[in-house]
Amino acid sequence: MVAVLATARTFTLDGISARPVRVEVDVHRGLPAFSLVGLPDAAVREARERVRAAMANCGFEFPLRRIVANLAPASLRKAGPGMDLAIATALLVASGQLEWEALPRLAMIGELALDGEVRPVAGALAIAEAARELGADALVVPAENGPEAAMADGIDVIALESLEQLPALAAGEWMPERPEPLPLMLSPNGHGPDLADLRGQRHLRYALEVAAAGGHSLLMIGPPGAGKSLAASRIPSILPPLAPEEALQVARIASACGRLRGAPGGRPFRAPHHTISPAGLVGGGNPPNPGEATLAHRGVLFLDELCEFRRDTLEAMRAPLETGTVAIARAGAWRQLPCRFMLVAAANPCPCGRGDADSECSCAPIAVQRYQGRLSGALADRIDILAAIRQPSAREIGGEPGESSADVRERVTVARQRQERRLGSGRCNAEMTPAEARECVLSDEAAALLADAYARRRLSGRAHDRVLRLAQTVADLAGAETIDREQMTQALQLRRRDYE
Amino acid sequence: MSPEPRACPDCLRRSWLLSHLAPYIEKIATGAPGSRSPELLRLSNEDLAAAAAPKVARQVLAQVEAIPERRLADDLRAAQCWACCRHDSLYPVGLRDAADAPWALIGRGDSALLGQLEPEGLVTVVGARRASSYGREVARELGRELAAAGIVVVSGLAFGIDACAHRGALDAGLTVAVLGCGADVAYPAAHRSLWRRICERGLVLSEQPPGAGAWRWTFPARNRIMAAMAGMTVVVEAAERSGSLITADLAADLGRDLGAVPGPVSSRSSAGPNNLLAGGACLVRGGQDVLDAMLGPGARRVEKAGASLDPELVEILEAVERGEDTCDAIAIELDLTGPEAASALSRLEMLGYLSCSMVGVYSRTLLQPPGEPSI
Numbered sequence: 001m002v003a004v005l006a007t008a009r010t011f012t013l014d015g016i017s018a019r020p021v022r023v024e025v026d027v028h029r030g031l032p033a034f035s036l037v038g039l040p041d042a043a044v045r046e047a048r049e050r051v052r053a054a055m056a057n058c059g060f061e062f063p064l065r066r067i068v069a070n071l072a073p074a075s076l077r078k079a080g081p082g083m084d085l086a087i088a089t090a091l092l093v094a095s096g097q098l099e100w101e102a103l104p105r106l107a108m109i110g111e112l113a114l115d116g117e118v119r120p121v122a123g124a125l126a127i128a129e130a131a132r133e134l135g136a137d138a139l140v141v142p143a144e145n146g147p148e149a150a151m152a153d154g155i156d157v158i159a160l161e162s163l164e165q166l167p168a169l170a171a172g173e174w175m176p177e178r179p180e181p182l183p184l185m186l187s188p189n190g191h192g193p194d195l196a197d198l199r200g201q202r203h204l205r206y207a208l209e210v211a212a213a214g215g216h217s218l219l220m221i222g223p224p225g226a227g228k229s230l231a232a233s234r235i236p237s238i239l240p241p242l243a244p245e246e247a248l249q250v251a252r253i254a255s256a257c258g259r260l261r262g263a264p265g266g267r268p269f270r271a272p273h274h275t276i277s278p279a280g281l282v283g284g285g286n287p288p289n290p291g292e293a294t295l296a297h298r299g300v301l302f303l304d305e306l307c308e309f310r311r312d313t314l315e316a317m318r319a320p321l322e323t324g325t326v327a328i329a330r331a332g333a334w335r336q337l338p339c340r341f342m343l344v345a346a347a348n349p350c351p352c353g354r355g356d357a358d359s360e361c362s363c364a365p366i367a368v369q370r371y372q373g374r375l376s377g378a379l380a381d382r383i384d385i386l387a388a389i390r391q392p393s394a395r396e397i398g399g400e401p402g403e404s405s406a407d408v409r410e411r412v413t414v415a416r417q418r419q420e421r422r423l424g425s426g427r428c429n430a431e432m433t434p435a436e437a438r439e440c441v442l443s444d445e446a447a448a449l450l451a452d453a454y455a456r457r458r459l460s461g462r463a464h465d466r467v468l469r470l471a472q473t474v475a476d477l478a479g480a481e482t483i484d485r486e487q488m489t490q491a492l493q494l495r496r497r498d499y500e
Numbered sequence: 501m502s503p504e505p506r507a508c509p510d511c512l513r514r515s516w517l518l519s520h521l522a523p524y525i526e527k528i529a530t531g532a533p534g535s536r537s538p539e540l541l542r543l544s545n546e547d548l549a550a551a552a553a554p555k556v557a558r559q560v561l562a563q564v565e566a567i568p569e570r571r572l573a574d575d576l577r578a579a580q581c582w583a584c585c586r587h588d589s590l591y592p593v594g595l596r597d598a599a600d601a602p603w604a605l606i607g608r609g610d611s612a613l614l615g616q617l618e619p620e621g622l623v624t625v626v627g628a629r630r631a632s633s634y635g636r637e638v639a640r641e642l643g644r645e646l647a648a649a650g651i652v653v654v655s656g657l658a659f660g661i662d663a664c665a666h667r668g669a670l671d672a673g674l675t676v677a678v679l680g681c682g683a684d685v686a687y688p689a690a691h692r693s694l695w696r697r698i699c700e701r702g703l704v705l706s707e708q709p710p711g712a713g714a715w716r717w718t719f720p721a722r723n724r725i726m727a728a729m730a731g732m733t734v735v736v737e738a739a740e741r742s743g744s745l746i747t748a749d750l751a752a753d754l755g756r757d758l759g760a761v762p763g764p765v766s767s768r769s770s771a772g773p774n775n776l777l778a779g780g781a782c783l784v785r786g787g788q789d790v791l792d793a794m795l796g797p798g799a800r801r802v803e804k805a806g807a808s809l810d811p812e813l814v815e816i817l818e819a820v821e822r823g824e825d826t827c828d829a830i831a832i833e834l835d836l837t838g839p840e841a842a843s844a845l846s847r848l849e850m851l852g853y854l855s856c857s858m859v860g861v862y863s864r865t866l867l868q869p870p871g872e873p874s875i
Contacts, residue, residue, distance in 0.1 A: 203827040206838025221859045349859045365630045365659040369690055372858060388826040388860025396832070453850055474839075490839050493827065493846035497858040 006093035009107040010086035013123040015335040016256040018130035022072045025090040030066030038071030058116035063095040082121035085110035100170035107131040108140035116163035120144040122258035128152035146179030184247040185266040195234045195405040200396025207387040213415040214473030215428035217343035222389025228346035232302040236267040237405035240413040268299030274308040278316040288328040288335045296341035306345040307374040314379040386496040415476040446488035511585035514603040517564045519712040524553035529717035537717040538724040542600040579684035579710030594619040598728040602707035608683045609703040619731035624654040626744040627661025627736035633863045635737035636664045641866040643668025645787025675702040680718035723747040732757035738772030759784040
């Protein structure tokens, strides 16, 4: 027994970013024991049992001595099973069963199965990037995470299948090939459902196009079965493709949530059920985990049955919608997660869903008022476009398929490019600040129309700016430099109506 | 400086007695002839107490009699209310005609308006709580036109027609809300902001003391006040057995003018006014009909013609009148593209010809394009 102390580098996942952890293992004479210190959570603490069994089953000897494994820095809370591999490796080195010269220049992640197989972990992409920042030459990852980790360039990725392969790897006798990185999705979401499925619904199609072109939030109101969910699920297909940096960030978030199996999709589409909790929607827990809003980053967050969501859940969305980030504060942890998504919501006109125009509607007036009152809450205040939907007629349902996603996307992409030239890369009209909105160029007629609508109290102060942003998007779609009268009237029609 | 409204303690104690007896009256006011709440309220204090709560009648009477004058005044002040009794010169003239008139009215708002409440200047607008968008639009426009012509619109702050009539009147002038609960209680609670606006711009009146809750029997009771105050009562929408028709009956009994807004014969919620019309009520198509009936034909005119319209906009207006009420329906009906339909509807809305609900459903306002025969 020569070496008694060994270290290995690994990472723990914190939200969507990785934090470096140094594993120190000390093997000493004394009563046989294996203690793990350094603020481990339950999954980390159980690593002792996995490491013990994996070593034994791979032909190594588990030292019958007093073993202390320390995870530094001790003040950082460690979560998840991703540190198993590093603990086992450091223990093998400390007990003299493995000599590995290159170990200090490496980092490693992976969960161990009892037979020594290295199992995949969440967040391999973020960890590979963090390892590169830390100056490591290579990252040892579970074989299944190889392609994902290889998406980060500037660092070698070694895909390990089993603990048995370690001695050969350490001795330099065996080296797996660098895994092929997963391709980034930089083309449009072409393979998903197509907007051509939406038949009839001319106004809804128009509202979808304007919403997609300007990144505006959209509220669809109509009876069940009129096509609200169908329309919402087609929105990613008419959005322009992601820029490379955006695509990498989307992949990083998916990877951190363990959702990146196979190639990353394009723009995310998330449709949480209305029973979701505030923490589930915007993220939470300790340490903080990302929620649906972060998973929808650069994509679409669809809230079906908006009026059925809990009020506190919707309230929690206010600030994230405004700033594009979620700030989660917990004891000992403060995290900021990205969540710049397009909000799409759907609601029925009344609790029974049939609406005022249908004589079958049996809702009491107080129930309808209370239900629609929920449309006026803090979240609804941030919705730009209202689309009223009716059940399409038999003639429309059986009629010609609508325009395809590709055709609509072409116009949307051109309009987005105009916005990026004006506002800067990656930004759209919905994100315009009041100062930027005031710089929109209006024709005299359009300005007079807007001023008149405001003066006659058909528009509130808040709605005034909203209409201005919408009008700018309508003009961008038309390829016009100046917002003219026609575009202003369309924006006025599309705007969400205030509750009185 | 207009005179302050005043109320003598005996009349005020009547209000307090009613609120003490409220749960008992609730049991005996069955709505059958002879035990409707307006009929019960004709009784004297002693008879009412004996009829409603024979076992505790003397006790309740003594209890109310023992309330010191100071307490009455303090309660009113604390609720920011004032009171006016039937012996005061400011007491609304119309109520003096009714045998069952409240002894005292407790109010909130500008008491200077009280002296101006003459039947010829007041119109009561009532109707269904569960109103159609047609009924709500008519009520709102009616309220607006009457208020603009200087008429004070009286209604009951309930859901549907009542609230729309109040809102329309507030757009252009004055309105009075008569409540079945205390004047300081915003009931229904969803109308708190409307109640507050009326307190600022008009009057809220009640027969009940401050803080009193609403009971089933207090609604017909406040209906009798609304019917008696105004020179004319207009029913906008009401099903066949509706509280609004009680108001209409009470108004007719007092010899007040009675008006009704016609609706589709197939609509259940227009059955009430259609029946009234068949029985000889005055046909109300808008504010002008009300003014003509109350003040004589042509005495006062309602301004209502809007801006002139292009032929294609007139076509859209007609489509909305046929019941095509969403942007999509219009686009299909007239074969327009989405943007074309949106733009045209928006222009009509801005000109005041259409209104759009918060769920995106359009309805026609009463504004008529020029050149058409005015109603």
